Amino acid sequence: MTAPPLAGTAKTEPSAATRGRSAVLAAGLLAALGLLVLVALLSVALGARSVPLSTVLTAFTAPDGSSDHTVIRELRVPRTILGLGVGAALGLAGALMQSLTRNPLADPGLLGINQGAALGATIAIGLLGLTNPAVYVWFAFAGAALASALAYALGSAARSGASPVRLALAGVALGMVFTAVSSAILRMDSQAFDRMRFWLTGSLAAQTSDVIIRLVPFMAVGIALGLLLAKPLNALALGEEAGRALGVAVGRTRVLTAVAVTLLCGAATAGAGPLWFVGLAVPHAVRAVVGPDQRWLLPYAAVLAPVLLLGADIVGRVIATPGEVQVGIMCAVVGAPVFILLARRRRLAAL
Secondary structure (H helix, E strand, C coil), X not given: CCCCCCCCHHHHHHHHHHHHHHHHHHHHHHHHHHHHHHHHHHHHHCCCCCCCHHHHXXXXXXXXXXXXXXXXXXXXXXXXXXXXXXXXHHHHHHHHHHHHHCCCCCCCCCCCHHHHHHHHHHHHHHHCCCCCHHHHHXXXXXXXXXXXXHHHHHHCCCCCXXXXXXXXXXXXXXXXXXXXXHHXXXXXXXXXXXXXXXXXXXXXXXXXXXXXXHHHHHHHHHHHHHHHCHHHHHHHCCCHHHHHHCCCCHHHHHHHHHHHHHHHHHHHHHHHCCCCCHHHHHHHHHHHHHCCCHHHHHHHHHHHHHHHHHXXXXXXXXXXXXXXXXXXXXXXXXXXHHHHHHHCCCCCCCC
């Protein structure tokens, strides 16, 4: 009689392969964090006036009140912190939206969510005169939530239901309407327009340290909530019925994801204005490397999106010295070709 195969032999090799892949992905995530630190240092050092990295380090360890140290501590560090938070928020929000809706074109900008948040902030600042970020950020959250609901309602109006292209078209149309209304409001008040014109194009230089400090908690809560949703989103990727069979509360997962996206997009837009394509391009690039597992996709997107955003901001500052090209324009230059390539794919609905 032939001896039966040893129990567990068939499971040992996949388990070892899984552990090896996890180790590689963990090492890659650490490398991405190192890249993020490097880009953050370059963001502090480079600009209309470049500063050596040694001077950047001494600005933190032994500030002497020099002009270089003042620029670093009071202007470039807050700008870099805002870029880190906004980039992580938009990258994670895009990944969450693409996962939940199974829509490869889901992006806070393409679905009009950023423009809705911008409209909410514009109403608060331009019409109501509310300049306290702790107040107008709630208007940005309300605008983001309204835009999300309207985009899904319009994209699902056809008998065939929602489709990636239909949702994208609905979001772009809504975004144009929201942008037009915001522009009309601001043109009625020249002072409000001067204060917000750079912000509406998308800029990391539009806010003060006080505003950034008030926005960071909202971004932190949204990022933490989004990362915690990785496991239930993995289950829902198998389908709603399979997700329920695995013990996932489908309704609660959808609500929590919507809350996380609203927090992330509202805070990011209140801080830097409406930015396009960051939440679209980064999750796709990450998914091509790490696969569809949300436990890796979400943290990778949260780390690499600020690398893209700060990198675009650095390039915009360097190529136009002594002025600068705003980061919203640079992100559109980078992200628009990615959107065109995605829109031309035959199997657009498949992730």
